[in-house]
Amino acid sequence: MKTVKQPVIFAIRNVLTISKREVTRFRSRFTGRSRLVLLVIAALCLLITYILYHQDFVLSKGLYTVGVSSNGPAITDSRFKVLPLDVERGRMMLQNKAIDIYIDPDDAICRSDQRSQYAAGALKQYLEKRELTRIASEYEISQAFPLRIEINHLQARAGDVETQTQMSLSDILGLAEAPAQSPTTAEPTELPSGAVPAPSPQPGTSSTDAAVRQQLSDFEGKNGLPEFKAEFASDKDIIVPSLMEPPIPLAQVIMAFLYVVPILFVSVFFTGSFMEEKTNRKLIILLSAPVTPFQIILGKMLPYIGYSIVVIIAVTLLLRGNVLLALPIFIPVMLFILSIYLMVALTYRTFKDQTFFSVLAVAGITAYLVAPAMFSGVSDLSYISPLTLAVQMYRGESFSLTQYFLSTAPMYLVFFLALFVGKRIFNEEYLTGFKPLYAKFSEAIYLAINRNHLHLSVFLLSLFLIPPVFMLQLSSIVVASNLPMPFALAAVLVMSVITEEIAKSSGIATLLQNRVVKSLKQILTLSFMSALGFLIGEKLLLYLALFVISESVFTTAIFSTGLLVMPLMMHFITTSMVCLMTARFGIKYYPAALIAGSVIHGLYNLYVIGAIL
């Protein structure tokens, strides 16, 4: 591998020259007729998006068929096919399953089968909404929405916090001035006592009217996007039961996803260009020029980073978001996507492989970004995905720097790791060699390790593998959620333990395979360094996560807290066990060694969880 020591200015010039070449290459792909064709298609896509955005998007169009009597309600929801029918014919068609439900001014008739029952449920929801809108316009707000509920929060376990600093229930209920009611003897009773003085409601108007009006206008969809709150209900919020809607931030998640789709397209070009130059050996020719692999990678990537930033700014301006916030949220997402595509391009040889791994990457990235964001406002676990931050940005909610780091730090780290590994594996033999996937991975790890600083390399490898391990474990939660609860937890445990053992031992295993490491002492010291690196990374992540994620059984299972010595011991024992077994029986038995190490690791985790749960 070439090591060209250059002044920074030359390095920058090299990167810019390669970028310019990449831009020219990209532009030459779309000239003349093909550019026109693409522009027309892009314009069409934009037009369709615009039209769909401005009309009620309904997936279940015409799903149910409703028979309505001549004096029945008018149904305008496109989920319902409406047939005007008299009662007799309605009953007959209902029986023949030609309609799912029949409705007149007083009541609705349905069958007992599933389809008819679901239709009734959907119609009930629609009519209730219609009725609420009707009474809101026909009656005074105090008559139509007489019940208002103020939300308050109280720490459930007093032992956890200083009780003096906490509000008491009396403070919350505004009953602090009330005379004390037999504090020691009163037992909860099922019987009414009426002993607590209750403030009488004021007839006519109330201070809560404004809150009700706000909710009513949200309910009727007058405020554009559906309501989303950082919390389902914040302290002192006023809720009206019939207007309370579940906080699905679907619209915001879709908006946030609008950024990801064009970035994915841009990345496909990046990987395509890389693959093409790899297969026609232009990259190898470039290597003989006075440029470093790092400059080649960065130079080729730079135009696509530029295009993606333009996309982020354009989408933000189009959706009227805050560009200064959108950039720090989506730049790590973009770098993460580009780093995955870089690895795909460097590892695979054929276009078909590349297409399928790209599609797989798209599915994985989509799941990783979108699934947690769906829980925005419900669970703090949603901060795993930067899309949650975007959702909050579009709601005008603030987020903390720690939340920002939890969402984006793994993405930045994966990017830097990919750049580093990319630079190390950038040689003719690796780029052009046909090998099975596991051999390619093993070779990449071997090339990433600096043979002059083995201990430091193994330590850093374990440390930097934490973000990908974290992401893989989160994906395992997604997959395991298909199973019922005890099995799901077991599956998460098994998958996370195996992932961790692979991360810790893979570096040493490749050194063993290439006979760089032989002695028992070397294996043990390297295992210790790997365990130490992994533990430090794990604890750093835990420290960050604890700030944000308050409670989750899954995260407890994966990132178990406890003393520092015990987990270090465990990591050391399992890693050295895997590596010693591999050294003794050969690399062929590495999977068996991994299973053995994982069993010990798993038993340790079970012990810790048993102590926690």
Place this chain on the structure above:
Amino acid sequence: MNGFLVLLTRELRQITKEKTIMLAIIIQFFLASFSSVLLIGIMSFYDPESIGETTRIPIDVGIVGDTNSPLLGFLKEKNLRVLSFSDVGNAEEAFRSGHIDTVIFIPESNGGIVDMKLVLPELDALETVILMVLQEPLEKYENYLREANGVELYYKDLDGRPHATYEFLYSLIVPMLMLFPAFIAGSMVVDAVAEEVETKTLDTLRSAPVSLNAVFASKILAGVITCALQCIMWAVLLRLNSLFIQNIGFVLLLSIIIAASISFGAAIIALYFKDRERAQFTYSMVLIAAAGLSYFIDPSPFNLITRLATGDYYTSGYQVALYVIPLLILSVPFFTMSKKLLAAKS
């Protein structure tokens, strides 16, 4: 015909060799997992009705204030344990020690507006569940107060099952699973056709006793067969998960027709651009545009699968048959372009 079969077997063998099917299955497994996370997460947390109907979450409600309120009856109807407290201190102690999950303060009502207070624990997930479980009894109480104020609400006693999950499954998941293989088939056809054109292997193939049309058609058919196999697999998997697809024959037929149409479209794009990179990009863009445009058709392929799968009385093979028209239309430019390519080569 024999030559065509040889080509088709070659294509299919290549697909299996390149682990395409395995990958497609993994991708779709991800999609299915993803949707089940959404199902478990969103549906159980968000679908207020299903949470009360399908789950038995023991929630203990502490009442402070007007313990004669009809709300207590509505809460008990929902099978919630209701404890009345005459003393706020005791209620607080019960809440802090975890004996009750929430406290409701009900002021004495003389008609007019009732301003209640609800005390919730500071735990995101539990808070959501409590609010969702309490919604129905609170709504009943709200209607009771409305009636007392002389406001009449129609259709409030309609029965019916929570429909959100049903609509989600049949309007999104089933069509997505049935059409995703078609999108992959198209992508595969772009790769296969562009590869032949780019690597100039067509000249070699022309020396074989098969026409160029047969060469490309075999690639399209291979993609369509893979798509059909995946759809059948999904139908079986969904059935194992107690999700029944009605009119399964028509649903499969529609998926195959759509896969064939998409594949013809993909082949046209690949033949036009003659290189993989541009063809793949254009294919993706066209696919997005076509999916968007299809929303304005009644029924769109997505919607038609929904209606067939739910056993809609007014949907039948007739609508499916109509989708043969775009397939035939797309096949014309495909065969023309393929012929042109052959002429250019000669």
